[in-house]
Amino acid sequence: MQDPTSRSDSDQGRVEVKETTCYMCACRCGIRVTLRDGEIRHIEGNPDHPLNKGAICAKGSSGIMKQYSPARLTKPLLRKQGAERGSSEFEEISWEHAFELIEGRLSKIRAEDPKKFALFTGRDQMQALTGMFAKQFGTPNYSAHGGFCSVNMAAGMIYTIGGSFWEFGGPDLDRAKLFIMIGTAEDHHSNPLKIALADFKRRGGRFISINPIRTGYSAIADEWVPIKPGTDGALIMAITHELIKQGLYDRDFLIKYTNSAELVVDDPSRDDHGLFRRFEMHIEEGCFDPENKLWWDIDLDREISTHTPGVDPRLMGEFKLEDGTPVKPAFQLLKDRVEEYTPEWAAHITGIPADTIRRLAHEMGVVARDQKIELPIQWTDTWGNDHDSVIGNPVAFHAMRGLAAHSNGFQSIRALSILMTLLGTIDRPGGFRHKAPFPRPIPPCPKPPNGPEAVQPNTPLDGMPLGWPSKPDDLFVDEDGEAVRLDKAFSWEYPLSVHGLMHNVITNAWRGDPYKIDTLLLFMANMAWNSSMNTENVRKMLTDKDESGEYKIPFLIVADAFQSETVAFADLVLPDTTYLERHDAMSMLDRPISEFDGPVDSVRIPVVPPRGDCKPFQEVLIELGSRLGLPAFVKEDGSRKFRDYPDFIVNYETSPGSGIGFLAGWRGKGGEKFLKGDPNPRQWEMYKENGCFYHYELPKSYQYMRNWNRGYLEWARAHSMIRYAEPITIHLYSEVLQRFRLAAQGKWPGRIPP
Amino acid sequence: MTQLALVIDLNVCVGCHACVTSCKEWNTSGWAGPLTDQRPYDADPTGVFFNRVQTYEAGVFPNTETYHFPKSCLHCEDPPCVPVCPTGASYKREDNGVVLVDYDKCIGCKYCSWACPYGAREFDEQQKVMKKCTLCIDRITDMSLPESERKPACVLACPTRARIYGDIHDPDSEVSVAIREQGGYPLQPEWGTKPSNHYLPRRKTRIQIHEDELVRVDNPLKKEALPTLPEAGETLDDVAW
Amino acid sequence: MDTQTYPLNALTQRPMAMYHSWDSQNAWLRQIHTHNYLFVNPRTAEANGFGDGDWIWIESPINKVRCMARFSEAVEPGTVWTWNAIGKAAGSWGLSPKANESQKGFLLNHVISEELPPCEAGEHMSNSDPVTGQAAWFDVRVRIYPAEAGEPEVTSPQFKPQKRVPGQDPKRGKWQAFVAGAFRKKAKIQE
Structure with missing residues (x-):
């Protein structure tokens, strides 16, 4: 053999090195792909990438075997005439034939009843495009996989602190001293969490894992606390009980930055029971918390407007307003609620000894209180107070599906968000930190449509298919209170289903409940296998026929790169490309890869040509949008607006001249702007020259306390990331949920359930 | 003499196998490749990997520890696989101490794998030659690469940076410092093979909170008008003199 | 829920090498996790x-x-668990119908319902969080018992092996030796 030291890989064949973004999982690490004679030689982490800093995981390193997998689909396929669905009998067809079939079918549906077309996608990273396609088509029946993944994590946290774990925020392990990981099934996040966790441990941080199982991350925990599944909420409530009992909460933080001290009407006989007492003032309509609420002033012993300078309010007690209204501070309601949730009570439920629960609470409370971090960073809050430093209480948490995938998940996660708030750790060093475009108002502004009239033939949907209800009137139900969506999202049954309920789509469509559909388009969603519950029966539903011999779900289109279990059930198969063969945008309009220090988005740029007749699903959507004449995809004369997906990404604006598009970096005619600016014809090239990502690092004074940081919020508004530069007060108490409770009791002035 | 080696930090290894496939990926198309797979899409797939991660449990619930243990050739200073080789295929480089196999000389007799007490050798069933970790010899000596990349693929890939690479004979190297300061240990030193690779042990961080630390003078409860103690009735102040 | 009859919680976790379920059919990754077990406290x-x-x-x-x-x-004794999405249907994902993924691997999803039993809230309520509609995968309760002697040593349920589709590569051989630059030609992979 040749002496290895005299050999250089760069001399072996024709070598090319290209950068793009990984897609072997959902992390979106930056990668460098080396090709030899046009074949993939190796894939390594991009050391300059902010997300993975050169690291790559087992899957990322195995991308070669994905590219050359024998499971690859390479041709559009049509179920053979006479072949039964599920038998995997297909004939190759041309793309033109496939497009004609879909166009014919969909244009008829769109002209008659657009909701008979349903588009559901798996863990796609183009939800801004797939969602927009559905809206433009006019169907409300769209969602991605969030409903069967971790929507509770997103909803529970966003409805409480205005941000959530993973894409929109996470634990600041660079500065934390105590880290509690509760209920992660070795899932989100992968490489960045590994990197941060290892550095945290090296620095001597203490890592506690609360999980029924000790594998992966939990293996390196300093302490493993086994817990019974689904009982995390009880544990968190008991810890909260102990923290309040010992006074181990950050009072100053709670008063200034949360609704803890705000006075809630406390009289079950009244229609406004459980709502904040608000005083009359002129308020601009908008999705922010107007500051027309009250505190109880300790010194004057009477009600006073919140955030009145110099006032110290009560967190506890019960009071009568001047007009006789009985009220309690929100914090008192929390205290009342957790009064009975002692560590002994939780020990029985969780299987964790009461002494351990108390010790966990003490560790959290004392570290947060006594190991404070003070960074010499000046900032100004939304009330105009200047601060000479940023304070951090260095206790960080991470949680994911272990909490989320239970029917009590939303409330468990709200409890966790409240615990993090009591410790004073929100968007502070060593605690939880937001990632742009979060924090957003609680709840964020977009709303789903709120009635069946939003769905009209040949018309885009009036509203977003997915949004953030803040009151019963935002539900997407008809006059009888019945769901408009096929998956019954935003109904009285599942009011805050902000990611939809993909797991019920096939069953509902099969049963015709609430109605029958015609065409179901699935992208990257393995609904005949691991993405469905009750899989064996779902497979039967996919092939079930009605009395007339027609399939109950009449037409099923599957777009995938591989011969998955679901492909067998398709009537039409659209072969997608791999991640190495396509353009993609990890957009600020969807779920970007932002860091704690500022917005980051990224792209994929093909490193190898597509195999066979594979076509990126985005190109399919652009083509269909153009053929169907969906307004966003055609000019006024009905002609095609975008050449292809890369052209669409560069030139699409959320509204004409808005300057907001899919990519935030290098906007403006010459690439001189970011976040907002005219389309830049060289935008792809500029991403390519910069490792396929755009990273804007915020000034230090904008990097913390962003819910209430005037500088940051005004900057975010100026760059159109947010509509209002108003404080995003933490909902320790959720008035949103109380509105639904009042409706259930018949006390809500608007919509009430049937 | 230089002795290149890996130091693997079991304190942070989460068992993610990044080192396993990044190694396979680099080496299968490199000097030591291919890393053949048998039945890659059929029952009982198997193949050549220069680096594997094993996971062990220790203790009984609830006092269970889970260990992830990456293992590859340890590049022993006194490698028992070398003298047993009848053809001289198995050798240790003098310039950097890396243990290698010359496939052209290997006759596939497997003596070396029987001699290796660590089970670190990998037989290629198709080519009938013995293969093993080369420390990515074709990367670490490739002067056309920038210095930051002249490292084994597993080291570059590892998300937890649990793999440190360097010269254990240089007392100032990162590996030597880690071994010295963090209790690095070789595997089974009693066999006298003097493994060059070392492992860093698990370390535990604990917090001890004394009862006195719980309540501080600025306890926020003091700000609240909590019910005060009821009137206690008569006290010694009233009756004693 | 009858927790006397079904006393155990059943969960899934990701294998550390397999964050997210895609691509577990990958020729290298499937050598790390080629089938799954149910992990049970002794x-x-x-x-x-x-x-x-x-x-x-x-x-x-x-x-x-x-x-x-x-x-x-x-694992705490009241919980059993397995790796998520390692099990596959026979013949899918370009794998042989005899591949371990389908013969020894399994999918826990079969025992998790997408709907609740009929109850006062409705005939067909989703098995979900009633606030958000989040699928309540981890609420499932199970019992476990040994298979009878003589039962086939293969996972159940099994499905009729899925056929390859037009445009897929021909069946790959017994050996695969990936070397960049020479692989596609050798493995007869079409461009």
Whole structure:
């Protein structure tokens, strides 16, 4: 053999090195792909990438075997005439034939009843495009996989602190001293969490894992606390009980930055029971918390407007307003609620000894209180107070599906968000930190449509298919209170289903409940296998026929790169490309890869040509949008607006001249702007020259306390990331949920359930 | 003499196998490749990997520890696989101490794998030659690469940076410092093979909170008008003199 | 829920090498996790009458799955668990119908219902969080018991092997030696 030291890989064949973004999982690490004679030689982490800093995981390193997998689909396929669905009998067809079939079918549906077309996608990273396609088509029946993944994590946290774990925020392990990981099934996040966790441990941080199982991350925990599944909420409530009992909460933080001290009407006989007492003032309509609420002033012993300078309010007690209204501070309601949730009570439920629960609470409370971090960073809050430093209480948490995938998940996660708030750790060093475009108002502004009239033939949907209800009137139900969506999202049954309920789509469509559909388009969603519950029966539903011999779900289109279990059930198969063969945008309009220090988005740029007749699903959507004449995809004369997906990404604006598009970096005619600016014809090239990502690092004074940081919020508004530069007060108490409770009791002035 | 080696930090290894496939990926198309797979899409797939991660449990619930243990050739200073080789295929480089196999000389007799007490050798069933970790010899000596990349693929890939690479004979190297300061240990030193690779042990961080630390003078409860103690009735102040 | 009949919680976790379920058919990754077991605390297994490596049934109120058990002290005794999405349907994902993924691997999803039993809230309520509609995968309760002697040593349910589709590569051979620059030609992979 040749002496290895005299050999250089760069001399072996024709070598090319290209950068793009990984897609072997959902992390979106930056990668460098080396090709030899046009074949993939190796894939390594991009050391300059902010997300993975050169690291790559087992899957990322195995991308070669994905590219050359024998499971690859390479041709559009049509179920053979006479072949039964599920038998995997297909004939190759041309793309033109496939497009004609879909166009014919969909244009008829769109002209008659657009909701008979349903588009559901798996863990796609183009939800801004797939969602927009559905809206433009006019169907409300769209969602991605969030409903069967971790929507509770997103909803529970966003409805409480205005941000959530993973894409929109996470634990600041660079500065934390105590880290509690509760209920992660070795899932989100992968490489960045590994990197941060290892550095945290090296620095001597203490890592506690609360999980029924000790594998992966939990293996390196300093302490493993086994817990019974689904009982995390009880544990968190008991810890909260102990923290309040010992006074181990950050009072100053709670008063200034949360609704803890705000006075809630406390009289079950009244229609406004459980709502904040608000005083009359002129308020601009908008999705922010107007500051027309009250505190109880300790010194004057009477009600006073919140955030009145110099006032110290009560967190506890019960009071009568001047007009006789009985009220309690929100914090008192929390205290009342957790009064009975002692560590002994939780020990029985969780299987964790009461002494351990108390010790966990003490560790959290004392570290947060006594190991404070003070960074010499000046900032100004939304009330105009200047601060000479940023304070951090260095206790960080991470949680994911272990909490989320239970029917009590939303409330468990709200409890966790409240615990993090009591410790004073929100968007502070060593605690939880937001990632742009979060924090957003609680709840964020977009709303789903709120009635069946939003769905009209040949018309885009009036509203977003997915949004953030803040009151019963935002539900997407008809006059009888019945769901408009096929998956019954935003109904009285599942009011805050902000990611939809993909797991019920096939069953509902099969049963015709609430109605029958015609065409179901699935992208990257393995609904005949691991993405469905009750899989064996779902497979039967996919092939079930009605009395007339027609399939109950009449037409099923599957777009995938591989011969998955679901492909067998398709009537039409659209072969997608791999991640190495396509353009993609990890957009600020969807779920970007932002860091704690500022917005980051990224792209994929093909490193190898597509195999066979594979076509990126985005190109399919652009083509269909153009053929169907969906307004966003055609000019006024009905002609095609975008050449292809890369052209669409560069030139699409959320509204004409808005300057907001899919990519935030290098906007403006010459690439001189970011976040907002005219389309830049060289935008792809500029991403390519910069490792396929755009990273804007915020000034230090904008990097913390962003819910209430005037500088940051005004900057975010100026760059159109947010509509209002108003404080995003933490909902320790959720008035949103109380509105639904009042409706259930018949006390809500608007919509009430049937 | 230089002795290149890996130091693997079991304190942070989460068992993610990044080192396993990044190694396979680099080496299968490199000097030591291919890393053949048998039945890659059929029952009982198997193949050549220069680096594997094993996971062990220790203790009984609830006092269970889970260990992830990456293992590859340890590049022993006194490698028992070398003298047993009848053809001289198995050798240790003098310039950097890396243990290698010359496939052209290997006759596939497997003596070396029987001699290796660590089970670190990998037989290629198709080519009938013995293969093993080369420390990515074709990367670490490739002067056309920038210095930051002249490292084994597993080291570059590892998300937890649990793999440190360097010269254990240089007392100032990162590996030597880690071994010295963090209790690095070789595997089974009693066999006298003097493994060059070392492992860093698990370390535990604990917090001890004394009862006195719980309540501080600025306890926020003091700000609240909590019910005060009821009137206690008569006290010694009233009756004693 | 009858927790007397179905006393155990059943969960899934990601294998550390396989964050997210895609691509577990990958030729290299499938050598790391080619099939899954149900991990059971030895005390729980003993109480249910089976040993390490035995074939067992996992049964929920809606369905049951046959699989192999693996003892683990790293799980609380009221919980059993397995790796998510390692099991595949026979013949799918370009794998042989005899591949371990389908013959020894299994999918826990079969025992998890997408709907609740009919109740006062409705006939067809989603098995979800009533606030957000989040699928309540981890609420499932099961019982476990040994398979009968003589039962086939293969996971259940099994499905008729899925056929390859036009445009897929021809079946790959017994050996694969990937070397960049020479692979596609050798493996007869079409461009």
